[in-house]
Amino acid sequence: MTSLLTTRPDAVPGGAAPAVIVTGAGGPAGIAVVRRLIALGHRVVAVDADPTATGAALATVGLTVPRADHPHFVDALVAVATAQGADALIPTVAEELPALSAGADRLAAAGVATWLADPAAVAVCCDKAAFARTLRAAGVPHPPTTDTTSALVEVPGPWVVKPRAGRGSRGVRLLDRRSEVVEALCTDPSLVAQTRLHGREFTADTLVSRTGEILTVVPRWREETKAGISVKGTTFDSEAVTDVVVGALEAVGLTGPANVQGFVAPDGDAAVVEINPRFSGGLPLTLAAGADVVSAYLTGIREPDRQLEHLWFTPGVSMRRYHAEVFTDRSGAPVADPSVSAAVWA
Template identity: 70%
Template sequence: MTRSLHPWPVPPPRVAVVDVRSLPRPGVPVLPVPRAAEPTTPERTTPEPTTPEPTTLERTSEPVIPAAAPAAGGASGSAVLVTGSGGPAGVAVVRRLVALGHRVVAVDIDPIAAGSALAAVGGVVPRADEPGFVDALLAFAAEHGADALVSTVAEELPALTAAAGRFAAAGLATWLPEVAAVDLCCDKAAFAVRLVEAGVPTPATAATVAGAADVPGPWIVKPRAGRGSRGVQLLDSAAEVTAAMTADPGLIVQTRLAGREFTADALVARDGELLTVVPRWRDATKAGISVQGTTFESEAVTTVVADALEAVGLTGPANVQGFVADDGTVTVVEINPRFSGGLPLTLAAGADVVGAYLAGVREPAAQLPYLYFSPGVRMSRYFAETYTSLDGAPVSDPCAAPAVTR
């Protein structure tokens, strides 16, 4: 797989060290580098579905989204089908596509997923590991005229890839990464082994009680196949690590890293070419989701992120999480093969990874653009609400600004 670090015109040194004194810190204003940036607007509980058949939720109120140019690509009147519309990434993808002028239809296992209310039509489908998931997607896409599929849930990817032929036959375009790459990203133990093999800095990791003896403390124990902060334990004694991993063989242990945590949103073309890396500090998080962040520019971080992506062979959207230590060492902890929950900040900084990805879904042979971004852009996230009525009657937003009359 080939890789280009463009739009960074001079290849950075392949050293996993950055002078942290030169990077933006909280509370210090940073002027963004002048680049072409496109403004945009900047979250899942998922109960079990009551039926494997897709149901429909019509939108009852218009989302507040700035005007955008009409969408390009796709047949006249065709829609984009977005999955995982109850998660932060799903909501962000729906909002961006709507802002770009696309007709969006969205599904989730939650019948009142917020992203479904923001789309033109929302539906309910089974979990990806349940029978009928693919059938429900195909039926929903056919009913609402969708010609492109955008998944925002990593756990769906194996089922979607297995059904790629069915989607193509139905006229539903997809861009799905290799299953082997997804499996590596979703298995934290296998991921750590692969990065060590590739020479990419990653914390010491063990998946057995015996192996834990070789992992220096302090420790973090977490599910081998978990997501977000679910099941994560911060431990300070080897006895606690042994007890936790004995009680749950599905856990792994890693050395707990010090320093400053970052996430880098990335988009990798189908041929492996790196189209963008947008690093951002995770200034504050809740339930594993970034609620405050700041974009920054670092050749060292970009290099390590690019090496990690190349090591697993991932294409499409990804978010890479890691730390920059006080001595400047950059370490990668994990890669999620999907759009991130902090996606709105990357969009606000000017890198339209959603629009570029959709172009690649609909036109597999298209030469996708390199995406630039502005460092020093900050995000502070707040709660927002959507409203639907059980009887289908419109429900107004009590906090909406009144219409301006002239």
């Protein structure tokens, strides 16, 4: 059910502070959360379905668990928590949230606290057609969207066609001819078509309290992306963006961490394209700008009745992402990085 990937010398649970389980340790968001928690001195158990997940090598302990659609996914997490002395779980994969919500009582019985968004809110965010209807009903600016050819007349081109349930840039197509859009929708009923927005693309990292209070909105320009992940960006302050982001979050009723993506048109108007009910891949920039949403979220998990403080950030902080490597031997033990000073490994 679970297998050990890596273990550091300080990983033994006996007498140590309770650990934090971080799921999705192979993704950018999971890696960012693991790195932040380790930097703060937490004992971190990183889990992923991929036995070579990078975040597992960065954590105190790395373990392999089944995918969220496996019937023993929650069983594996309970086993991990029991073996490693974990008292809190931070998910970083949206597709895991339904299974975690269904298994929250079992996790709680094992001593693992969670803070999970309302499953109905998560379902709306993960369904682009339902999300469009929800924002339209709430009057939140959003590109015209349809999943039927009959309503395509209400969705002006040019178009972006994408999976109704998907993430990143997977399966996204930019189309300029209505006939191509009709063919795509007829061929694959799981697709939606949207009017393609123009302007500057942004992501806003957010945290909403359990009672619905907006604790922070940190907008950043997506200056360059690769495979849907921001690799260059800069934080900025905008009342128009903050207002539309808050409106979208309130419309879907989401709590906890989320990242909201959208565009600012040349005339300054902002519109929301989607909400991902999880930490973002560009999370390190928000952390560098001063909004420690990871620590605040962990506090909210462990102390559900505590009133969390508002988080402020510094506009104008830029990020330029580059490749970095983590090396391990056959046993999973760290191998020295040749690009780091030998003194670090002494």
